């Protein structure tokens with residue numbers, strides 16, 4: 376991002392930002408007007424509760440219950456909280472659950488900012504194994520857990536984390552059978568550790584909502600402490616930085632809120648009040664109706680530029696996602712896409728940035744993956760950036 380800001384000619388397929396052109400200015404303006412027009416004291420400009428504004432919590436919990444109607448509404452409400460972005464909740468959870476030297480199982484690939492945070496806390500990431508088709512390999516996970524037991528590591532395993540819907544970076548969603556398989560392997564190993572399901576992109580499907588239920592509803596996870604996290608940054612406005620979650624374990628929630636009190640003693644109250652107003656008048660669904668087709672069109676555009684540029688013929692592979700902000704590309708095995716590699720430098724020289732896939736692995740990072748984001752750029756720049764990328768890939772073929 377620093378490089379991009381210093382050189383305006385560079386086009387970024389790297390930043391995981393949302394699109395400035397579709398940010399909901401009118402909805403935010405209307406929400407602020409209606410707050411200002413309220414009689415009584417402007418409580419929304421005062422500090423709020425550490426766990427979040429009660430009415431916004433109720434609205435968001437209600438929304439989660441529409442996705443997962445079999446959930447116990449009281450339990451969801453009791454465990455509900457609002458944070459300064461879901462990033463804060465991830466940090467709170469890891470700080471509370473882990474000590475330096477502990478181990479967390481992570482999806483492969485995984486959200487690289489989370490992986491950096493683990494490293495910063497001195498916590499080791501261990502990848503959930505995949506089969507040839509890229510799905511969770513439950514038998515390999517059983518063997519991994521057995522190996523950990525044999526090496527005396529199992530008691531240091533404190534949590535399992537995955538981005539389950541239109542993942543950052545892979546754009547893949549986990550199926551219920553995969554989530555269940557992880558729970559079964561952990562339960563068989565006697566490792567009833569906390570699970571953190573990061574559902575940041577769940578609402579950002581293009582046409583069809585993802586079918587899989589979360590760990591909150593799946594019986595295989597019933598015995599585990601479960602933390603479900605999501606955010607209003609991607610589906611509404613990243614700048615308001617409001618995330619949310621619900622936790623099935625009262626002790627874990629209490630500890631997280633205790634640490635949160637040290638961070639901020641309350642998520643930005645005005646931002647929550649704005650969002651409460653937006654949700655109350657159906658503004659989130661209206662915004663989603665605007666952005667879903669826009670991101671779909673931009674994804675297709677980038678996909679077409681890569682396809683028509685002949686990238687597949689050069690041995691590059693990627694899936695067409697059903698939601699999210701990313702294309703996840705694998706290059707031929709002999710192309711090193713790492714941060715310090717010639718390919719990456721050639722892309723910067725050609726005026727296009729990407730996220731090296733090597734950053735997105737908890738361990739044993741391959742060096743031939745790339746994350747491209749189509750969130751930020753308008754269509755013209757997106758086509759230009761894709762073209763520059765293809766031109767570099769051709770030079771390295």
Ligand SMILES: Cc1ncc(COP(=O)(O)O)c(C=O)c1O
Pocket residue numbers: 391459460461462463486538542543573575605606607608609613616617618
């Ligand atoms: C998978 C994932 N989780 C969490 C976050 C954090 O989001 P925020 O703190 O903006 O809610 C992001 C942001 O890019 C993300 O991609």
